[in-house]
Amino acid sequence: MASIPFIILDSLVYASWLFMVASGLTLIYGVMKVLNVAHGSLYAFGAYANAWLIGWYFNNYSEFEALSFLFIPISALVIGIILGVLIEKFFLRKIYFRDEIVVVLVTYGLFLIFEDVMKLIFGTTSYLPYQPRMLLGNINVFSIPYVVYDLAIIGIAAFIWFLFNFIIKYTKIGKLLLSVINDREMSSALGINVNKFFIYTFTFGCLLGCLGGAVSAPMISVVPGIGVEVIVLAFAVVVTGGLGSVTGAAIGALFIGLARTIAIFYAPQLELFIVFFVMAIILSFKPEGLFGSKEVRKI
Amino acid sequence: MAVKKLERYKMRGLINKDKLILIAFLFTFISFWFLLPDYAINTISLSFCNGLVILGLLLLMRAGLISFGHGMYYCLGGYAVAMTYNFLQIKEVFVLIAFSILAGFIVSFFLGFFVRRFRGIFFAMLNLALSMILFGIIVKSVSLGSTDGFGIKDLTYFSHIIEDEKRLNIFSYLLIVLLTGLMMMIVMNFLKSPSGKMLEAIRENEIRSSYLGISINKQIHKIYIFSSTLAALGGGLMVILIGHITPEDTAYWTRSGEFVFVAILSGSLNVFAPLIGSLFFEFIRSYALFYFPNTWQMIIGVVLILGILYLPEGIGSIFNKRKK
Numbered sequence: 053m054a055s056i057p058f059i060i061l062d063s064l065v066y067a068s069w070l071f072m073v074a075s076g077l078t079l080i081y082g083v084m085k086v087l088n089v090a091h092g093s094l095y096a097f098g099a100y101a102n103a104w105l106i107g108w109y110f111n112n113y114s115e116f117e118a119l120s121f122l123f124i125p126i127s128a129l130v131i132g133i134i135l136g137v138l139i140e141k142f143f144l145r146k147i148y149f150r151d152e153i154v155v156v157l158v159t160y161g162l163f164l165i166f167e168d169v170m171k172l173i174f175g176t177t178s179y180l181p182y183q184p185r186m187l188l189g190n191i192n193v194f195s196i197p198y199v200v201y202d203l204a205i206i207g208i209a210a211f212i213w214f215l216f217n218f219i220i221k222y223t224k225i226g227k228l229l230l231s232v233i234n235d236r237e238m239s240s241a242l243g244i245n246v247n248k249f250f251i252y253t254f255t256f257g258c259l260l261g262c263l264g265g266a267v268s269a270p271m272i273s274v275v276p277g278i279g280v281e282v283i284v285l286a287f288a289v290v291v292t293g294g295l296g297s298v299t300g301a302a303i304g305a306l307f308i309g310l311a312r313t314i315a316i317f318y319a320p321q322l323e324l325f326i327v328f329f330v331m332a333i334i335l336s337f338k339p340e341g342l343f344g345s346k347e348v349r350k351i
Numbered sequence: 352m353a354v355k356k357l358e359r360y361k362m363r364g365l366i367n368k369d370k371l372i373l374i375a376f377l378f379t380f381i382s383f384w385f386l387l388p389d390y391a392i393n394t395i396s397l398s399f400c401n402g403l404v405i406l407g408l409l410l411l412m413r414a415g416l417i418s419f420g421h422g423m424y425y426c427l428g429g430y431a432v433a434m435t436y437n438f439l440q441i442k443e444v445f446v447l448i449a450f451s452i453l454a455g456f457i458v459s460f461f462l463g464f465f466v467r468r469f470r471g472i473f474f475a476m477l478n479l480a481l482s483m484i485l486f487g488i489i490v491k492s493v494s495l496g497s498t499d500g501f502g503i504k505d506l507t508y509f510s511h512i513i514e515d516e517k518r519l520n521i522f523s524y525l526l527i528v529l530l531t532g533l534m535m536m537i538v539m540n541f542l543k544s545p546s547g548k549m550l551e552a553i554r555e556n557e558i559r560s561s562y563l564g565i566s567i568n569k570q571i572h573k574i575y576i577f578s579s580t581l582a583a584l585g586g587g588l589m590v591i592l593i594g595h596i597t598p599e600d601t602a603y604w605t606r607s608g609e610f611v612f613v614a615i616l617s618g619s620l621n622v623f624a625p626l627i628g629s630l631f632f633e634f635i636r637s638y639a640l641f642y643f644p645n646t647w648q649m650i651i652g653v654v655l656i657l658g659i660l661y662l663p664e665g666i667g668s669i670f671n672k673r674k675k
Contacts, residue, residue, distance in 0.1 A: 087472060089608075146660060152472050153417045157615055158659055160608050164652030171645065284483055284604055291476050324487030328480040332465075335477060339468055 057194045059313050065202045067302075067309030068209035069268060073282055074289040074301045075212055076260030082296030083233055083253040085152060086144060089159040091261045092283030093166035094135060096274075098265025100170060101127035103179035103274040110183055120184050124266045132259030140254040145247075163279070171276055179274040205267060209302075212260065216298045229253070233296075288331045294344025303342055307334070369539055369621075376623065377532040384524055390637075393519050396592050398626070398633035399531045401610070403585030405625035406538055407578030408614035413542070414574060415554035416470065420478030421582045421610050423485050426601035427454045428583030429590040430489070433501035442507045444526065448587050455583020456576060463572040470557075475611075479604050486602040500597035503590060518594045527588050534581060535622045541577070542622070550574065612651075616658045 077091045105123040139162060147155055188200035220226035231239045232249050240246045264282075272278065289308055293300030308327050315326040334342060380399075384392060404425050411418055431454035432447045441447060462481060469477050489495045505512060508522050541547045549570055552560040561567050590596050600606060609632070617628025635654060639647035 087476075143656065143660075150659075153475060153611075154615065154659055156419075156472070156475070157612060158656055160612070161652040161655035161659070164648045164655070168646045168649035168652075280605065284479070287476060288480060288483075291473070291480070295472070321491035322487075324491065325484055328484045328487065331480050332477070332484070335469075335473070335480075336465060339473065 055317055057196060059310075059317055061193060061196065061198060061203075062316075063306075063310040063313035064206055065309075066313060067305040068206045069264070070285060070289050070305035070309055071209045071302050072205070072212060072264040072267065073261065074286040074293075074305060075216065075298055076257035076264070077286050078290045078293070078296055078298055078301040079216075079260070080254055080257035081290065082298075083229065084144075084148075084250055085155075086159070086254075087152065087156045087287075087295075088254075088257070089156060089283060090139060090162040090166060091159075091257075091286060092279035093163050093170070094132065094258050094261035094279075095265035095282045096170060096279035097131045097135065097166065098128050098262030099269040099272070099274045099278060100174045100179070100265075101131050101262075102266035102269040103181040104174060106181035106183060106270070107179060117183065117187055120187070124184075124263070128259055128263035128266045132262035133255055135262075136255030136258030137251065139258070140251045144254065145250075148250075163283070167276070167279065176276055179269075181270050181274070183270070185270040201270065208267060213298065213302050285327060288327050291341055292331045292334050294341030296345075297341070297343035300341060300343030304334075307342075370536070372623070373532060373535055373539070376626075377528060380528050381525065384521060389519065392524060393592075394633050394637055395630065396519060396524055396527050397589065398629040399527050400585045400589040400592060401613070401633065402626040402629035403531060403534060403588070404582040404610050405614045405617060405629050406534060406622065407581035407585075408610060409617075409619045409622070409625050410538065410541075410550070410574045410578040410581075412614060412619040413547070413550040413554065414571060416474050416571070417611060417614070418478040418578075418607070419475040419604065419611060420480070420482030420607050421579070422602050422604070422607035423478070423482035424455045424459065424579040424582035425586035425589070425606070425610075426482070426485060426489075426596070426598060427458055428452070428586030429596040429601055430454075430495075430501070430586075431583070432587045432590045433503055433596050434495075436503045437501055442505065442512075443510060444506050444508050444523075444591060447506075447591065448530075448584065451583050451587025451590075452580055455580040455586075459576045459579030459583075463575045466575060467568045467572045479607065482602050482607055483604060486598050486604075489598040489602065498597060498599065500595060502595045504594070506591065518592055523592055527592065530584070530588065531626070534584065535626070538581075539622050546570065546573065612655050616655070616662075 073091075073095055076094075077088060080086055080088050080091075102123050105127055106120050109120055109123065110117075139159075143158055143162065144155070147158055185199060185201040188204070190197045191200050191203070192198070193203070218226075220230065228239070228244055229249060231242075232244060232246055236246055265278075285308075289304045290301055291304075292307060293302070293304030308330055311326045311330045312323060315322040338344070380395065383395065387395075404421055407424075408418065408421055428451035431451040435441050435447055435450045441450075466474065466477060466481075490498055506523075508526075542550075549560070549565050552563070552565065553567055553570060557567055586596075586601060613628045613632045614625065616632075617624040632651075636647065636651065639650040643650060
């Protein structure tokens, strides 16, 4: 049982990573009722952009290594804002009134397109932007050597969660957003520009997806197809926590992160199975997810 | 006399326009065997196998549901065939197909108790989760072939051995076309039966239909089993046609996404649409793969988005309802 601290640390890091990716997805669903499959491509785009920037920087300049951390927010902001606005303006705006599943399919189509666009832009070779992770070095946590960069992810995830709660509870924008979530038509009748809220929310969600990718780029090798794996995991987290609930996504990420880490430690062949197994178990007891709200049945 | 007899059959519903069209449809495709080159026949057969899955999705769509995990049953049916062949040494095609149907039926019967409580996006995502569970199990266990999957070799048709280098021969082609035709006939009749008509009622308004005395969960369970069994049959036939199965090609969610894609584009208005949609998709994919090997996914994505944006009628009536 000496591995318990390991398990806790690993699952916290993994859960934070999951939460970073899933928070944008659940935000977009909560406000717009759009389950965005293209979120996976945004993650991959963020990762690629960051990896490319880091590679370019370290090939040309060797001083000021710490500057490479700046590329994480830069790539997330640039890619997230450009793609978010593009997708919302040119695709989603035309199909809001359609059934949810059709909207899912449009984002699935976008996902397919982006997969190939990424291959065309960045090629099929893998990128290994390990430098930022090396820079921070290791630290001993409970006498376990651990990579500081990974621990920092926990901090970033906690900050995102805090930011969400702060905005929604204590700012005017948050209150207006709540009213948009509760009743779209009524809020637009009261003079809230719902379309503007949609485009801001979607862009912010996309930005979070890109940020997730950009942050995790130094931890992985960036290859074609990373978005595919991420999106199903994020779906599992979001559905477990309850669609549209950010705190739910955090708790769901913790559950799934813990289950997966335990599986990796004791029965590695169950790694993929356990994620969806946890989701199925939770859904069988709470069909709307941990923090999801029950849908009111209208006659 | 003959005319009178025909009239009487028409009255009893034994002959109607749809059935005649179906028979003509099947004859056309059987005659293609003699007219078209091999690669086209191969694509047609494959799209018929996949068309069975789409036919299953059509049933769910009639009730306003969509499953993002029907690849699971496709995979199950295929593995039932491949594993029976490899472990039990059974080479008789009809026994193998019976096994694939049985696998789909049993699994969907038990999972149905769980799945039938969900609607809308949750139903879709739960099925996705189930198919990913199956994918995870297969990929990580060596005894199930892991990522390599299974292959099959010679098959017998009524203990008559066909030793053909090619998987595709007149027997397998006839088998696929005729079985698909039979399933289309069954689905057609089902949709005209009271049970089939109930599906539309459920789609339009679940609560009102339950007040009218329809047991909603039972109906949904029933069509879930029905559609899953169709998908399993499609998977079984696919293995007989291609001779190989891997988990990535069947149970992974992108495959299920493709099925949903074709199902949405072909709509749920009649039973021919899934087959036509599947044919259309397979040909687009094979041409896209041939001419644009690096960007074929993009082409399919573009077709999907254009279809949804500019061809909403092709998407069928259920998806046109406006959100509240």
